[in-house]
Amino acid sequence: MGINLSVQLGKLKLKNPVTVASGCFGYAQEMESVADLSQIGAVISKGLTLEPRIGNPSPRIVETPSGMLNAIGLQNDGVDVFIKKKLPYLKENNIQTIANINGSTIEEYEQLAERLSGADGVGALEVNISCPNVKHGGIEFGVDPKACEEVLTRIRKKTGLTLIAKLSPNVTHIQEFAKIVEGVGCDAVSLVNTYVGMAVDVNKRKPILTNITGGLSGPAIRPLAVRLTWQVAQAVKIPILGMGGINSVQDALEFFIVGATAISIGTANFYNPKLSAEIVAGLEEYLLKHNLNDISQLTGSLELNKK
């Protein structure tokens, strides 16, 4: 009996549900000598902006127990270099590509969506709404329901590509945001982005990160991310791309069982770039062992009353 691992996110079909998260796998080519790229369901690009960015000054990473705090500040080559120099490699190697977009204004997001929609080889857009909205006092789009609705409504009008809204966990009711993005026509949601954190150099009595705060990722956040995935799965019908601290096959299974259609591996790529391939193999093994033949049978299979 064949096992079907392929999944659908809007119009985008993935050969398997294991993707690599934005900012944790570069533009994929950098990883070709240490990972088997052919095993990955989709590569989500480093966060793209209209213009190249050099990011925040160092220190911009702090190791934490079971995770890391980062304040990279969206260092990237800019969307034009991505289209001209990075996308051709991904296309030639048949790597399904999701472009992660970031703007300081709605207009910037719109332009990014337009440019990437016309580029050959982009399978979907993932919108990082955890970016400060400079026209509204720097409050992140992803924590302000009105700004979240407006930015995604406007991006939706600019693209026919599968549109994935990447939700911030730094809100009180994430379901509210999931419903908003579903309501304006997003095809899927991804969650979670990093949790805002801070670390202090006690000798100097100053923040370790130049940016003062950073985003916490890695195994430390997994139970939080699993809980949010479960809550969002009950609030919306669109598929969920679940992530946050996935470090093993077992971790990945948790996300599917609470309702994710696909998953993304972030921080773990920094110490085990082969993890995606290991998880693909492990999912197949699990399905076989449990007499299931399609990954969709696992999605949302959580039993609340089972003894």
Ligand SMILES: Cc1cc2nc3c(=O)[nH]c(=O)nc-3n(C[C@H](O)[C@H](O)[C@H](O)COP(=O)(O)O)c2cc1C
């Ligand atoms: C170093 C680093 C850079 C990141 N850059 C981005 C980014 O550019 N855009 C984005 O949407 N998320 C970015 N993220 C968030 C990840 O894609 C992911 O949502 C988060 O780290 C949770 O998953 P994890 O615990 O498996 O890392 C970044 C995370 C890390 C650790």
